[in-house]
Amino acid sequence: MSSSAASNQESFDQVSFADNPEPRCACLLLVDTSISMEGLKIAQLNAGLQTFRDELMSDDLAVKRVETAVVRFSPVEIVQPFTHPAQMNVAPLPADGSGTPMGKAIQTGIGLLQERRELYKQLGIPYYRPWLILLTDGEPTDDVRRAAAAIRAGEEKKQFAFFAIGVDTADMDLLARISVREPLRLKGHRFREFFLWLSNSMKTVSRSVPGDRLALPPPSGWAEL
Amino acid sequence: MTWSVARASVAGTAHQRKGGSCQDACQGGAWQRPDGEWVLALFAADGAGSANAAQAAAELACRHLCEQAQAWATNEAAPHAPLTPERLREWVEGLRERLLTQAADNNQSPRDLACTLLGVVCTASAVGYLQIGDGAIVARRAEVNGVVYWPDVGEYANETFFVTDADSLERLRVSVYTSLPQGLALVTDGLQRLALDYGTYQPHPGFFAPLFARLQAVSTEDIPAFEHELHGLLDSKAVNERTDDDKTLVLALWGG
Numbered sequence A: 001m002s003s004s005a006a007s008n009q010e011s012f013d014q015v016s017f018a019d020n021p022e023p024r025c026a027c028l029l030l031v032d033t034s035i036s037m038e039g040l041k042i043a044q045l046n047a048g049l050q051t052f053r054d055e056l057m058s059d060d061l062a063v064k065r066v067e068t069a070v071v072r073f074s075p076v077e078i079v080q081p082f083t084h085p086a087q088m089n090v091a092p093l094p095a096d097g098s099g100t101p102m103g104k105a106i107q108t109g110i111g112l113l114q115e116r117r118e119l120y121k122q123l124g125i126p127y128y129r130p131w132l133i134l135l136t137d138g139e140p141t142d143d144v145r146r147a148a149a150a151i152r153a154g155e156e157k158k159q160f161a162f163f164a165i166g167v168d169t170a171d172m173d174l175l176a177r178i179s180v181r182e183p184l185r186l187k188g189h190r191f192r193e194f195f196l197w198l199s200n201s202m203k204t205v206s207r208s209v210p211g212d213r214l215a216l217p218p219p220s221g222w223a224e225l
Numbered sequence B: 001m002t003w004s005v006a007r008a009s010v011a012g013t014a015h016q017r018k019g020g021s022c023q024d025a026c027q028g029g030a031w032q033r034p035d036g037e038w039v040l041a042l043f044a045a046d047g048a049g050s051a052n053a054a055q056a057a058a059e060l061a062c063r064h065l066c067e068q069a070q071a072w073a074t075n076e077a078a079p080h081a082p083l084t085p086e087r088l089r090e091w092v093e094g095l096r097e098r099l100l101t102q103a104a105d106n107n108q109s110p111r112d113l114a115c116t117l118l119g120v121v122c123t124a125s126a127v128g129y130l131q132i133g134d135g136a137i138v139a140r141r142a143e144v145n146g147v148v149y150w151p152d153v154g155e156y157a158n159e160t161f162f163v164t165d166a167d168s169l170e171r172l173r174v175s176v177y178t179s180l181p182q183g184l185a186l187v188t189d190g191l192q193r194l195a196l197d198y199g200t201y202q203p204h205p206g207f208f209a210p211l212f213a214r215l216q217a218v219s220t221e222d223i224p225a226f227e228h229e230l231h232g233l234l235d236s237k238a239v240n241e242r243t244d245d246d247k248t249l250v251l252a253l254w255g256g
Helices: A004-013 A038-055 A102-124 A145-156 A173-177 A191-206 B014-019 B054-073 B085-105 B189-195 B205-217 B220-234
Strands: A024-031 A066-073 A079-085 A131-136 A161-166 A184-185 B003-010 B024-032 B038-046 B117-122 B125-133 B136-141 B146-147 B173-177 B183-187 B247-254
Touching: A004 A145, A024 A102, A024 A191, A038 A066, A038 A079, A038 A161, A038 A184, A038 A191, A066 A102, A066 A191, A079 A102, A079 B085, A079 B117, A079 B205, A102 A131, A102 A145, A131 A173, A131 A191, A145 A161, A145 A173, A161 A173, A161 B003, A184 B205, B003 B038, B003 B220, B024 B247, B038 B054, B054 B117, B085 B117, B085 B125, B117 B136, B117 B183, B125 B136, B136 B189, B183 B189, B183 B205, B205 B220, B220 B247
Parallel strands: A024 A066, A024 A131, A131 A161, A161 A184
Antiparallel strands: A066 A079, B003 B247, B024 B038, B038 B117, B117 B125, B125 B173, B136 B146, B136 B183, B183 B247
């Protein structure tokens, strides 16, 4: 009996698992770094990004699956191309931009997402529906009509989910016109709570399996509802 | 009867955490046809995570298909009725209607009874396969292994197709072959990324070869102990680190 148990153990030890790439969950942040964000706001946003990374790092699946990119405006600049939480550079962003070229930033972000999707397809990596998140405290200084049309088309084809978050004096009516989903206004400067919610949402998405109806955490901790 | 069959179905850690039960189901049967020939049938179904009656649906699906297989195999009036893709398709059509009727009777939507399907029916002269959605059937012939149908998924990693979908009968894949496998395995999607190689579209030999070798060495009376071990393997740390979904494995070997 004991010898057969030992041999059983031995043969099960030989079972190995296929080494497949983990499915990826892309999260793209479009962050307003115009001069109006200067001071406490940008400091809290920077701390929030750090929290976001730390939270993802603490989750077994999210750390392998979530890929984050950051585009700031202005100037429109890819400050972080898509990467794993461990490689995410969270050096503080300066709030020194003149103008709020939101339209250009959104189009840059959608372009980055499309490139990423092509790469996943090419490499045969499974992926979840990517998220595109806009954080702004102002109103656009460029034409957002093309960006708005691209968001509508992308949402319709389920290519990504777009979320607009307004801070302070953000033009919520404009955000409502460009976003298919209702934009949310940040309660005070609760960037930390927002990024905690975002990391929890990413954890939920990155472990979802076919047939799941996503139960995202409620945004009540950070949004004015 | 010379097939040996072992199966294990384990709730994923995500369901265990929430105190839920396993929404995978599997059922098999072996029957003697009027002419003495043996028929083996194996079915597995994965109930959709957010479907209210997922577990019941997956169990009903396996039970229904087993009943159909048994009725066909043991039908004295048509002792030589052949195994055809049309016949397998009819069984799934019947199952779909039964699920939809049950949903209507219980004031549920078809979505509440959503589940995927995997099935194999093997006689002495033919083998039939059927599948809707993800998961996989692996057929083993001599040293060569193959995945019968690659898991059918949507664009995103959390999308697949269910028996209760409006277009499920178009999604249904069925085939009947006359070249018989020596071994069969069914895996639901909780295991598919561990058991299949997505680079080569082949079963991962390191997963199946040791399991088939062990099953080969197990005598009929030791099958329950082997299934207990399989259960342990599916609930092991090494597996749970890679998946938190429900997982089901059915193994069958032709003893010759």
